[in-house]
Amino acid sequence: MVGKPLQIGSVRLATNLLLAPIARYCDLAFRVVCREASTLDWDRGGVGLACTDLLSPAGLLRGTQHSLDLARTNDLDKPIGMQLYGAVPEVMAQGAVWAAEHGATVVDINMGCPVDKVTKKDGGSKLMCDMEKAVRIAAACRRALPKHVPLTCKMRLGWSCPDDAPALACRLVDVGVEAITVHGRTTDQRFKGTADRAKIRQVVEAVRAKTGRWPSGPIPVIGNGDVTDPTSCLAMLRETGCDGVMIGRGALSHPWVFRDCWAAQLVEGMDLGAGADAPELQMPPEPTDEQIIALIRRYFALMLDYRGEHYAMHMIRSRISWMARPLQRPGTASIKPFKEVVRLAADPVAVEAALAEFLAGGLRGVGHEAEDLAEAT
Ligand SMILES: Cc1cc2nc3c(=O)[nH]c(=O)nc-3n(C[C@H](O)[C@H](O)[C@H](O)COP(=O)(O)O)c2cc1C
Structure with missing residues (x-):
């Protein structure tokens, strides 16, 4: 929805824009920079939620320095999602509790990582090949987490078939997952080709059909893939009908992209709302x-x-x-x-x-x- 802040469970974000987890790039320092870049000559916000790299719950529970470094967050880095990967429901659930106790605003389960190290142990996007296991993991995490900490899942369109995500997303919301992020590529594609917005739309429609009349409100779907500027952000919102947009690689060179994408939505919203009396809202200038x-x-x-x-x-x-x-x-x-x-x-x-x-x-x-x-x- 253009210009509408995202609500994930009990958490209201300032905008509908999320910084993607990008392992080895989006560390604590970079996340803080993206948040601060959202305020350059602009005071209406940009980054709604950022996310850690994918974290090993076993590493967190053992207190391995590497995992603790990756999970590190602070007051400048809020609200923050902590992303877990793995395939053992009990361990994932304990990891989720660890994350909630160590500053996570939201806990996310990785169902999209194509890297061998992760998929060979049945985690990441391999979970898209075993829907029952994916659902058991999500259910275990949801049961273990305090009610006020939302659980989200980030997936691809499927492992090789681009039509698997709608069914999985619907099963996940049934066990209490409070937002779904979809990267519009299959695992087989890795990063080749372009993100398929029509396929993301199918996930949006399936989840909306299922949850549209829930008393707690519909479960939001976040579109992801190839958004690098206001034009691609507005295209993602319009063509998929998604509730939020996650941006990864585009932020690495333009950490103020969230400011620009939010500004474009507000300007667009005003254009749609028209009215000669509406105060004029300008796009912020390019950073010097x-x-x-x-x-x-x-x-x-x-x-x-x-x-x-x-x-x-x-x-x-x-x-x-x-x-x-x-x-x-x-x-x-x-x-x-x-x-x-x-x-x-x-x-x-x-x-x-x-x-x-x-x-x-x-x-x-x-x-x-x-x-x-x-x-x-
Ligand atoms: C180097 C690299 C590392 C990534 N690490 C993660 C990760 O840890 N967890 C995850 O869910 N996605 C990860 N992703 C995928 C991104 O979050 C995102 O889904 C993908 O890059 C598409 O979005 P974009 O076109 O905005 O970059 C990674 C992507 C790249 C390029």
Whole structure:
């Protein structure tokens, strides 16, 4: 629904936009940056809900440092979904309780991950091949969780058949799942092709037909796949009829995409509502270079604070390509030298020096602009 904040169980989100779990990318520091980027020259919100990487419930219960690092959240990172993967209902249920006790606003079950490490143990999207098991896991988690903590599931269209999601979604809402997210591809597709909005629509219609008259209200369906800007966000909402939109890869280079997608919905809503007296609502401006560098600086500082120098250096070197993309504006000199200097930086002082030099007008090349723009698209 265009411009309508999402209600998931007892939790009311500020918007209908969600930051997707993207393992190794959407860590605590990045999630905070996305939330803060939603406020650039704009005070009406953007990110409604963010999500952790997929978490091993066994790792959480054992207290493994890796799992605890992935599950880490704080007051700047609310509301937050914690996503669990696995195939053993009792362990998943204990993991769900752990998540609720450690700050999760919402607990999500991963039914879409195509990675061998996860599917070989019958978890992730393998659950789409065993509907009974998927339903047992969801039922066990729902029973174990406190009532006020919503349970959600994120799935693909199916393993190889793109028509499996509607039936699974309907079985899941029957056992108390309070929102369904659908990535519009099958597992076989991995990330090839484009997200199939017509198939997402079938899930929306099936869940709406089943839950539309429930006294607690219909269960929302969240559309996911290939949304990168306001145009694709509005297309997802219109063509699928979904209640919310989840954005992943598009946020990696444009963490303010939630601000823009929410603004576009509000502007669209006003257009639809028309009326000559309606106050004018403008789209927020593109962030300036200064604002983008401030976001990169903030991301780096948060990583240093949360995870230390080794982690922060590794991440900034590998993520600078994504985060710097919007700095390559048409008609301007190449930013390749800037990205290269950050990639080769020896320590945080060198990263900071590169950011400062770029802002002062340095670290730009000539002749590579076309190449950089091609890389950025
Ligand atoms: C590198 C990578 C890691 C991902 N990790 C997760 C994950 O941990 N849990 C999950 O449910 N989906 C994961 N996804 C899938 C995304 O959440 C999302 O469904 C997918 O990228 C499609 O949305 P997008 O086109 O907006 O990126 C991952 C995707 C990528 C590219």
